[in-house]
Amino acid sequence: MNVSKGGERRNLIAGLDYRQVGLSVIPVHGIVDGACTCEKPGCTSPGKHPRIDWREFTTRRATEEEVRGWFTRWTDSNVGIVTGAISGIWVLDIDGEEGMQNLLATGLELPKTLVSRTGGGGWHYIYRLPEGGIKNSASKIAKKVDVRGEGGFIVAPPSKHISGGSYEWQQ
Template sequence: MREILGRRRRLRFRRKERTARLDAAVTFAVEWNWPVLPGAGLRTTTRTGTGPSGATRTAAGGALRSGGALKPATRTGAGPACACPDPDCVVPGAHPYEPGLLAATTDERMVRWWWTRRPDAPVVLATGGRAPCAVSLPAVAGARALAALDAKGMRLGPVVATPTRWSILVAPYGLERLGELLYAKDGVPSSLRFHGEGGYLLLPPSVAGTGQVRWERAPLAGSARPWLPDVEAVVDALVEASTSAPGGGSRLAY
């Protein structure tokens, strides 16, 4: 009986998670006008074995392929793996696959259709254009940078966090403007990543190979569309936080 009750609780929790992803995707696309699409997502591998032609198969019996050719998998044992065909995927679950990034949309019917078919899919934001962009950095550095920005009294918008990286959402910017901004700096922390035109970012409540995606700074409840800071102000503050840290240097510590 205890096992049955535990299974029921897990099923209810999983249904709740799936509904939360659909609701979040609809909010981003329809209420905030942020173009989204489903990410590749994860599959769980429980064992591996060699099949015909030396192909490595998962517990589901499917050969792992890369570039259309059978290829032995490098992942063994139980654990999450990307649902894309690449067994060596370096960002498991955390990228677009089918459909591709250009399919990102704000159309409610399309969004509902996607997540009805794939309720476990991560929610991917296509950055740039009229959509938010982002500046991301390692999680430890992100915590320190946010503390520095708070100490300056700087107003921030939403901040997305994973166990490995934090991403500060900023107002849309073009590559030309970003290039001019970075060129004017004496040095920029090499740990910074910029998610602009043609880029993407996982949004909560997605789950990827690195773990749960959450809001470190959530959008204000009931806001029609989250306010976003200018990228120049964020980069200026991050560079200053880096160079004024003990020991100085051009990097934000991991």
């Protein structure tokens, strides 16, 4: 067991599980004592930016050894999943109730799928990648609704959110 301050073994377990089902996993800075583990005073993306140079993990999945190494060394890391072809998924990233209302107002359907509640009151709707792939976009479908596709990533459960909440799979 390797549990350091603010860190938990559950991030390691989640990282290994996600890798096991074919997802490309990366370590993302976590939240300890209400602040980003990057320790930069002006961090604009607390708990949401990768801890490593992650670009290669858009084209190859980390080995079990790599995942084990990251989350053992940094037990407080949030767990990131790279979207796009490498993981075979794309994600509708809906920012809070406002984002959800904006999306529903477009009349687009929201097919039932695996959903993560972000610790900040948003949703990640995770879909299988269609043939031809999906590109990233920000507020293109609707305001406060982003698409995470090729070259994107999401923060996944059981990561911690700057608001104090945790990302959780929706039951």
